[in-house]
Amino acid sequence: VVLVSPRNPLNIGASARAMANFGFANLTVVAPFAEHWREAKSAVGAPDLLKNARETTSLAEALADSTLVIGTGTLMHRNPEQPVMPLPQLAPLVADELCRGGRASIVFGPEKHGLTREDLSYCHVLVEIPTDERQPSMNLGQAVALCLYELIRSNPQNEGRHPTSQRNKEAEFKGTSAELDRLAGVIIEAMRVSDYSPRSMAKANEHDLRLILRRLQFKRGDLRRGLGLFRRILRRLQKAGPPAN
Amino acid sequence: VVLVSPRNPLNIGASARAMANFGFANLTVVAPFAEHWREAKSAVGAPDLLKNARETTSLAEALADSTLVIGTGTLMHRNPEQPVMPLPQLAPLVADELCRGGRASIVFGPEKHGLTREDLSYCHVLVEIPTDERQPSMNLGQAVALCLYELIRSNPQNEGRHPTSQRNKEAEFKGTSAELDRLAGVIIEAMRVSDYSPRSMAKANEHDLRLILRRLQFKRGDLRRGLGLFRRILRRLQKAGPPAN
Numbered sequence: 312v313v314l315v316s317p318r319n320p321l322n323i324g325a326s327a328r329a330m331a332n333f334g335f336a337n338l339t340v341v342a343p344f345a346e347h348w349r350e351a352k353s354a355v356g357a358p359d360l361l362k363n364a365r366e367t368t369s370l371a372e373a374l375a376d377s378t379l380v381i382g383t384g385t386l387m388h389r390n391p392e393q394p395v396m397p398l399p400q401l402a403p404l405v406a407d408e409l410c411r412g413g414r415a416s417i418v419f420g421p422e423k424h425g426l427t428r429e430d431l432s433y434c435h436v437l438v439e440i441p442t443d444e445r446q447p448s449m450n451l452g453q454a455v456a457l458c459l460y461e462l463i464r465s466n467p468q469n470e471g472r473h474p475t476s477q478r479n480k481e482a483e484f485k486g487t488s489a490e491l492d493r494l495a496g497v498i499i500e501a502m503r504v505s506d507y508s509p510r511s512m513a514k515a516n517e518h519d520l521r522l523i524l525r526r527l528q529f530k531r532g533d534l535r536r537g538l539g540l541f542r543r544i545l546r547r548l549q550k551a552g553p554p555a556n
Numbered sequence: 557v558v559l560v561s562p563r564n565p566l567n568i569g570a571s572a573r574a575m576a577n578f579g580f581a582n583l584t585v586v587a588p589f590a591e592h593w594r595e596a597k598s599a600v601g602a603p604d605l606l607k608n609a610r611e612t613t614s615l616a617e618a619l620a621d622s623t624l625v626i627g628t629g630t631l632m633h634r635n636p637e638q639p640v641m642p643l644p645q646l647a648p649l650v651a652d653e654l655c656r657g658g659r660a661s662i663v664f665g666p667e668k669h670g671l672t673r674e675d676l677s678y679c680h681v682l683v684e685i686p687t688d689e690r691q692p693s694m695n696l697g698q699a700v701a702l703c704l705y706e707l708i709r710s711n712p713q714n715e716g717r718h719p720t721s722q723r724n725k726e727a728e729f730k731g732t733s734a735e736l737d738r739l740a741g742v743i744i745e746a747m748r749v750s751d752y753s754p755r756s757m758a759k760a761n762e763h764d765l766r767l768i769l770r771r772l773q774f775k776r777g778d779l780r781r782g783l784g785l786f787r788r789i790l791r792r793l794q795k796a797g798p799p800a801n
Contacts, residue, residue, distance in 0.1 A: 334690075460685075540750075
């Protein structure tokens, strides 16, 4: 479970409690408000998983090891840039990933506005909680409880809790978020060096590339090859010097 | 929804909010703590259903109109005196009752100790939230959210409300085989020009690339971009001339 900049200590506590209720242990908090975060961690009865939570400054860092990243929201006002699935369909997707030895993260945004467009660009899939359109916005602690409940719902004994040990081949592994970011970095550099598009487009291209790489479901071997190819291309381009025109 | 002697105004508010989220309107509160109840009702942003909630002094009164009463809890420590069903099995039971023109109530106990044995005696069935035995006790607002979510979870209306399939329709177009081959052709050429690997590997690389491109499930837009990028790279590489070494 990854909470991005949660504000209300009660919500942080409720999220951690729901994790304990459903047997989830790994909490990461991204760029929390220091004071509220301290308060949440030191609250009476705070579960161990909250005290031991990992803290990172960026979402990219929080997701580095993840092979499947799920963004959450209630109603997507903007046009979603990746597949949206209703919450009831989430469990099989996650179970599948864990069976393959992957690592899944489910990401929740700040209370006020939810995940930003940039946050969402790190997600492979978005999950939508089927709320009423007259009152779509859910409380953070409740949203966490719902999503985790859904993950253990059909098999409280196993799912979500004990990622099956790596029983499949290396070839089946999907790349982690950090590996995808590494490939993205080289591609972006190749774009820059080859003057692929005007500088003003660089940010938008970076954003789109992040989304595309996640959608493509690279396996590790693919990533290695892609990285090798783009590094080679990059070296050649750099040797060639700046464009002649 | 019937809350028996809820204490914490935040929990009352969260319960009402969850009702609004999932389209439930009728809240009854039994013997609330007067002060906390007043505070909850007057909270900023309290939904109308909370302001219009019915207040009774006894559970019997609250349930008077109900034809199906469901008691909630996390783990039943005592010997249950009526059927206990896991939460995922609740929806069909309730749907059935409503179809027959009946009226169903779902009852939640006070935060501290849950429903008493006497409270439970008003229930036709008990529903159990499948929590971890090391942390079985759930927050009231979260328990309400889970139960109501479960009731609307498989509601066919949800699909009408959130036409996810439509949203991503454009995005779902996959590239044709010919489009994939066109991209493969440019990538292979870039490999060749950049001396990506020994010539003897060319055939094997081509083969792998074809497989990889098909596995990656490119959308049309992705293909267009990939093609654009590799063409640009290729032009630059060609301009640079043969490798210096």
